[in-house]
Amino acid sequence: MITVNKKLRLHLLLQNGLFVVLLLVLVSMLGYLAFEFRTQWDISQNNRNSLSKASLDVVQKLNGPVMVTVYATHQDPQLGDIRKIISDFIVAYQRIKPDLTLNFIDPIEQPHLAEEAGVRMNGEMVIAFNDRSEHLTTINEQTFTNALMRLARSDQKQLMILSGHGERKLDGIANRDMGDFGKKLTENGFRGEALNLASTMEIPSNTSVLIIASPQTDLMAGEVDILLDYIERGGNLLWLVDQESLYGLLPLAEKLDLTFTPGVVVDPQAKRLRAPITFALGTIYGQHAITEDFDFISVFPFARQIIFNENEKWQGTSLVEVAPEGWVETGELNDAPTFNETDDVAGPVSVAVALKRTIDEREQRIVVVGSGHLLANTYLGNGGNIDFGMNLVNWLAGDEDLITIQPRATIDSQLILKEPALTVMVISFLIVLPLLFLVSGIMIWWHRRRR
């Protein structure tokens, strides 16, 4: 018989402690291994946690690490913990691409970082790849994958901006220039270059989009001919038109079957939002790839109306309609313009038009906006102007390879339960089964008591 003395007790205690420690070490090591070699399988038949084939292809093509930084507060009053929603979304990508990292920055705690990144919305996402980056405000598979795709694009798209007639410059810092927008374009893989038709006499063939941004003096007839020829051959064009005359570009307007009405759009709605009455607010967007999922207000200062005349050559869409309560003021602009039924056109009026046609088996794309101020440094920060501008250029530059992710079919999207079936379900599950359990319990209890 072993007598349990103090020494033996201590010995046992030590032995026991050692065992527990060793066990925990072993378990943690196994746990760590499992963590390092983590894989996930989506076994749901609807594949709700997996990426579609299109996304898979894009992600697998990306060589090198992708950094996703999300500027989000801990709790959002509407959505709750958006960090969790976002990380759950990103996990599907991380499964395929382990070097896609996700970071969160609280814009309230670190406002300078958010400002540096140019973040304006809670939950905004900055995706960085190589030395380019892209901002996203809505997250779904389609927008995220397309952003990755744009980042992956190795060749820069060439933008040409017409110069020599006092146009807005893509690298200018003056109020009316578009330097800020130019920076944004560079970030997104575009290369902007000034084009002076007087010295080059030809528009380079590698031009993705030609930009005509509010010339201030008349173009010469020869220059206009070059432009018309460019359009004829299927070149893409972004044309920003301001209030004043067309400065010799009337033939271009005719070629595109567009009518520019005189007068400036006034929008009483803007006044209510404490903006000048000449700030037409774009809230009604047409059905178009550019404005799809676009839910910002855009601001069109001193806008003019553009009417697209239906024709067989061009397929046109009105992108934005402004001033549903306003009109086109043709008279003198004073502090309180009034609607003049005989001369003025009542709103809503279209201020931006997208045109396309198929030429040489590719799609030619043209956008005409009736307000050059839209993308000027002074106004770019207003509403969603910057996003609207980016969408314009992205579409014009022909991101044909941008994918649309087909909504996946859900196998159990439909349930047809007739009234009798429902009644049977309610009665059997809600009443009969619980009662059955209760009665058995009571019977057994009663039986045992009697014994």
Added chain:
Amino acid sequence: MILTIASKELKLLFVSPLAWTFLALIQLMLTWVFLGQLDAFLELQSQLMQIANPPGATEVIIVPVFAVASLVLLVATPLLTMRLMAEEWRNHTMTLLISAPISLTAIVLGKFLGLMIFFLLAMLLAVMLSLSLLIGGAMDLGLLLSNMIGLSLLAACFISIGLYISSLTSHPAIAAVGTLGILLVLWIADVVATNTSSVIQNFSLLRHYESFNRGLIDSFSLAFLVLFILTFLILTIRRLDGKRLHG
């Protein structure tokens, strides 16, 4: 031998009104959630069809049922595990049991298995509810399967830790409160972790269960839960071994 002990435990469970009340309650609660979600789905399904990537019936109706089932099991576990060991200590029947010519492993595993079978029966209720949807149309059976795997593993975790706590004390009440406390802490461990990449959240049972809940089998979650179960079973056996040696 394991089976003998398991069936003895089960018999003990079913002659007490506790188990039956529990079954009646869980059935009521699950059906309540189920019918509520079913009603919502039937009402919304025409609208759901219009959005891109709509959630299916299984996701809308069954996933919440399993989420509630996990919570009910969490609350029920301490009540059911407290008597597994603590009561035997108090009634001094444990001394008889551990001095009987049965291996301690068999005792622990038998008790574990007994309660596990009971929980699986409770889970069967949720599965039955889910399968009744087949009357009305198709179901995402993969999602149901992953929920079942997740809930079984979770139930096993609950039992193993309850068993261990119960083996530590001869007061059933203390065992129950202790188990409930620990389970709750493990459940919401990720709430305290404000940093999304904190280590603590890897210990949150809820977080591991969530991936199963979504139809995702995560190898790490799987390994974590299994290791969790094994650890506490081994600790319980070890504890009884210590008791057998020196009272």
